[in-house]
Amino acid sequence: MVDNAPKLSVRNLSVRYGDKQALNGISLDVFPNEIFGIIGPANSGKTSFLRALNRMEEFDANMTVEGDILFEGQDITAIRNVYALRRKVGVVFPLPVGLPMSIYENVAFAPKLAGIKKKAELDEIVERCLIRAALWDEVKDRLDALGSLLSGGQQQRLTIARALSQNPELLLLDEFSIAVDPVTTMRIEDVLKELKEEITIVLVTNLVQQARRLADRTAFFLESELVETAETEELFSGVVKDQRTRDYVEGRFG
Amino acid sequence: MSLFARTGLDEHNRRVEWLVKTLFLLMTVLLIIPVALIMGILIQRGAPVLSWGFLTEVPTNGMTAGGIFTALIGTVWIVAVALLASVPIGVAAAVYLSEYAPDNWLTRAINLAIINLAGVPSIVHALFGLGAFVVFFGFGRSILAASLTLAVMTLPIVIVATRESLQAVPHAFREACWNMGATRWQTIRRVVLPNSISGILTGVILEVSRTAGETAPIMFTGAAAFLPFLPQGVLDQTMAMSLHLYVVSTQVPDVPDALPFGVALVLISMVLVMNATSIAFRIYLRNKRKW
Amino acid sequence: MADIAIETRDLNLWYGTFQALFDVNIQVKKGMITSLIGPSGCGKSTLLRTVNRVNERLGYVRTTGSVDVLGQDAFGEDVELARLRKEVGMVFQRPNPLPLSIRDNVLFSHRIHRGNAKASKSDEDVLLEDALRQVLLWDDVKDRLNQNATSLSLEEQQKLCIARLLPVKPSVLLMDEPTSALDPKATAALEELIWSFRGSYTILIVTHNMAQARRASEDCAFMLLGKMMEVAPTADLFLSPQLPETADYIEGRYG
Ligand SMILES: Nc1ncnc2c1ncn2[C@@H]1O[C@H](COP(=O)(O)OP(=O)(O)OP(=O)(O)O)[C@@H](O)[C@H]1O
Ligand SMILES: Nc1ncnc2c1ncn2[C@@H]1O[C@H](COP(=O)(O)OP(=O)(O)OP(=O)(O)O)[C@@H](O)[C@H]1O
Ligand SMILES: [Mg+2]
Ligand SMILES: [Mg+2]
Numbered sequence: 001m002v003d004n005a006p007k008l009s010v011r012n013l014s015v016r017y018g019d020k021q022a023l024n025g026i027s028l029d030v031f032p033n034e035i036f037g038i039i040g041p042a043n044s045g046k047t048s049f050l051r052a053l054n055r056m057e058e059f060d061a062n063m064t065v066e067g068d069i070l071f072e073g074q075d076i077t078a079i080r081n082v083y084a085l086r087r088k089v090g091v092v093f094p095l096p097v098g099l100p101m102s103i104y105e106n107v108a109f110a111p112k113l114a115g116i117k118k119k120a121e122l123d124e125i126v127e128r129c130l131i132r133a134a135l136w137d138e139v140k141d142r143l144d145a146l147g148s149l150l151s152g153g154q155q156q157r158l159t160i161a162r163a164l165s166q167n168p169e170l171l172l173l174d175e176f177s178i179a180v181d182p183v184t185t186m187r188i189e190d191v192l193k194e195l196k197e198e199i200t201i202v203l204v205t206n207l208v209q210q211a212r213r214l215a216d217r218t219a220f221f222l223e224s225e226l227v228e229t230a231e232t233e234e235l236f237s238g239v240v241k242d243q244r245t246r247d248y249v250e251g252r253f254g
Numbered sequence: 255m256s257l258f259a260r261t262g263l264d265e266h267n268r269r270v271e272w273l274v275k276t277l278f279l280l281m282t283v284l285l286i287i288p289v290a291l292i293m294g295i296l297i298q299r300g301a302p303v304l305s306w307g308f309l310t311e312v313p314t315n316g317m318t319a320g321g322i323f324t325a326l327i328g329t330v331w332i333v334a335v336a337l338l339a340s341v342p343i344g345v346a347a348a349v350y351l352s353e354y355a356p357d358n359w360l361t362r363a364i365n366l367a368i369i370n371l372a373g374v375p376s377i378v379h380a381l382f383g384l385g386a387f388v389v390f391f392g393f394g395r396s397i398l399a400a401s402l403t404l405a406v407m408t409l410p411i412v413i414v415a416t417r418e419s420l421q422a423v424p425h426a427f428r429e430a431c432w433n434m435g436a437t438r439w440q441t442i443r444r445v446v447l448p449n450s451i452s453g454i455l456t457g458v459i460l461e462v463s464r465t466a467g468e469t470a471p472i473m474f475t476g477a478a479a480f481l482p483f484l485p486q487g488v489l490d491q492t493m494a495m496s497l498h499l500y501v502v503s504t505q506v507p508d509v510p511d512a513l514p515f516g517v518a519l520v521l522i523s524m525v526l527v528m529n530a531t532s533i534a535f536r537i538y539l540r541n542k543r544k545w
Numbered sequence: 546m547a548d549i550a551i552e553t554r555d556l557n558l559w560y561g562t563f564q565a566l567f568d569v570n571i572q573v574k575k576g577m578i579t580s581l582i583g584p585s586g587c588g589k590s591t592l593l594r595t596v597n598r599v600n601e602r603l604g605y606v607r608t609t610g611s612v613d614v615l616g617q618d619a620f621g622e623d624v625e626l627a628r629l630r631k632e633v634g635m636v637f638q639r640p641n642p643l644p645l646s647i648r649d650n651v652l653f654s655h656r657i658h659r660g661n662a663k664a665s666k667s668d669e670d671v672l673l674e675d676a677l678r679q680v681l682l683w684d685d686v687k688d689r690l691n692q693n694a695t696s697l698s699l700e701e702q703q704k705l706c707i708a709r710l711l712p713v714k715p716s717v718l719l720m721d722e723p724t725s726a727l728d729p730k731a732t733a734a735l736e737e738l739i740w741s742f743r744g745s746y747t748i749l750i751v752t753h754n755m756a757q758a759r760r761a762s763e764d765c766a767f768m769l770l771g772k773m774m775e776v777a778p779t780a781d782l783f784l785s786p787q788l789p790e791t792a793d794y795i796e797g798r799y800g
Contacts, residue, residue: 042700042728059429061357087435094726095639095699097430100449109444110434138586142563149560152638152722153585153753159430166434178725179638181584181753182797206728257617258628263658267627 005073007032007170007200008053013067015048017060022048024224026067035192035201037215037232039208041248044221046204047093050172053202054089055082071170087114090163094175096156098147103130103139106147106158110166125165132195133161134187152179160188164195171195174204189214208249212236220245296522300515308516312482317502318509322517327484328397328477328492329466329524335401335488336408336465341458343405344412351413352420353442372410379407380471388475398488400476407471408461415460419453420446452536459532463525469496479505495521549616550575550717550747551596556610558591558600565591567771568610573764575615578739578748580762580779582755584794588771589751590638593719596749597633598626614717631658634710635719638751640702640726642694642709647686650694650705651676655712676711680704681734699726707735718742720750724757736761755795759783767791 006029015023023045030036038046048063055076057063069076076085087110099106107126116122126143130136135157139145147158156179163171173192177185192201192214205211211218212232219229220242228242238246260268311321355361383403393399423446431441447454477494479501485492499521503514551573558566565588573579581589594600596612598619612619619629631654642650651673655664673690677683682704686697694705703726710718720739724732732754740761742748752758758765758779765779767786775782775791786792 041730043698054433056429056433059432083435083437085435086433091433093433095426097426099427099430099445101445109431109436113434113436113440145563151586151590157585162430162434179585179722179753181582182755183794184585186797208729256621256623257615258619258621258624258632260623260625261628264625264627 009070037211037218040221090168300519303516340405348416415457419450583768
């Protein structure tokens, strides 16, 4: 099913916070135009994995990353221009942060950084991204209201809209729907399925059902290690080799 | 008896609350009393000399008559040039210390040095200004030398105020921007600075007051006791309100009683007007605030 | 009357010019668990924050109508906010531990509400352990009780925020998506915990997890666009919703 070169190749990736090992020797490939799911219990290192992909160790003096991360064949742990990398990678973290500016400016922020100045073009991007994040209807009449005063779920969708506004090649989603109701989540999931025609998505979730609905392949993280990676359907139909994966997946369905 | 009515504990808490509040209010009033007294005395005794001419005429008769125009304009020059030098440097240094500098011994040493700089007596700054700007850089006694001396002296105010207000901006906002590929500077300019500007202005307000009122540092470096004309540029000497006040109160014989009070009143009013403007601006900015 | 813990009548609320609540009427029964569901942005958090009056801190908020808590007008003149908030504990969507040690966080409100009465260290230890055990945090943190609470993971922080309400024994607990930051295992444990509170506390819980509402609440209220659409026993609401909007929502239908 996937035969082309990987979009993302991770080899022997380890992440530490001080002395604490958060990820240990992870190796996996993510292919273009797939949704790659990552599931696992709390503190298994899923978020740390995404943080490493966006070179976020630079924000946290405590965090060290070892190993190779190849983005389209280029090792990002060595590149200088991390800004170019981050512009290509959209991220959504579970704690949504509406920037202290208007809703419009929140979404126009990244396009403006990328040099887009024309009002009409920005308007179009803002509207498209807010529609995709299922937020447009609620805020279209108050785009100049502060993004940081929206409801929790609205801020989360605003963060998604912001990530999409970067026109990313790779979208990293970390529990993107925890503050959003199921109906709205379904809307966004439909958008993600459409989006994967254009981009590659890594989806971290502790809702295994969500991984099952969306992911083409899924990796199971446990206690800082990658247990295994498999086609999502195999993983959920019990074909997988590792007993621990089966326990985790089945434990949720009870 | 309502369920949410006060209990003994609430009564106690209220009393403590009241006590604490009153105590703080008292302190504040204590602080205001001298200010009010000073203003009262100045107005009462200085008002007789106030007139349009007092503001727009140069001193005459060995400074015992005429106005204070040259000193007034001189102070405006000195404050403006000092701000021009210290605000950009101070804000830049604070931005560096808060946003860029790694947390290591050097950064901590610099921070410590800044705090110490704030404790240096103004007469020492005066001597430093004399040695550095007047002599070494060869600016002579001039507005430039005086303003730079004041700028050095007031830098810690701007730096500390700016640094504190930058650090009050939640870190999550920065990470959100960085994650979109914004550089540090883009993040600072679009998110961090706009949300800390009111704190920075507080520093500037304090600095204005300090700069306008200081006497010793400018006495040695650029302010003259008497000049019948206005400065033409930053390399000229000038009169200044604070020094003029010192001179008419202590150095010149036969000054009318009301004159020094009039000078002091104008000086304080100037500072008040500048402060009021920036406070109004600050409130305006804060009302637009954000999270 | 006596069996109603929270009652709102024609409650309207505006943030500036934006109206977030429209004539909300609801009765929350004492000792019951009532879940509050509805699409993101429909006003669930707003309603919760009105009950314990934390919305007032925003100068631009205006309310009309009334809120009764435990039979008393929550907006009445003699209401002491400290009393109201001791009776009405709240867990927020975002964990908000104080920048203190884990120990001090849990004991914080207890220390405040106990006034000058001294409690021995061993009394406090008992309260601390009991509260942390109830939220399944004890084993994880018992060796680092003096560590700063902000260093905990999001999940642990949220558990701590629930734990710190327990020592003062409130009668109403408002919970705003208390489990949304937790993994399924912790969520299940928390649901169980909340379920065990039934009878001793009145709980009004906002949740996006329909299964959770179904499993772990006795009454269910559905809100839409600032309006209270339907309040009914949970089983009835899920089996035979009265309004088409409710049916669409709980069946996950969308345009
Ligand atoms: N900024 C940090 N500083 C120190 N330790 C951290 C930090 N972030 C995570 N950790 C630790 O690293 C380990 C892995 O955390 P991580 O957040 O990657 O797990 P996760 O799988 O995303 O968990 P969850 O499902 O709870 O989000 C945990 O033990 C956590 O306590
Ligand atoms: N502080 C505020 N200032 C202005 N508008 C606000 C504020 N808080 C909430 N709102 C608006 O009021 C409406 C209701 O918000 P509320 O937080 O109650 O929603 P909610 O139902 O809790 O949503 P969610 O499920 O996303 O948490 C939203 O449209 C929101 O944008
Ligand atoms: Mg995580
Ligand atoms: Mg909410």
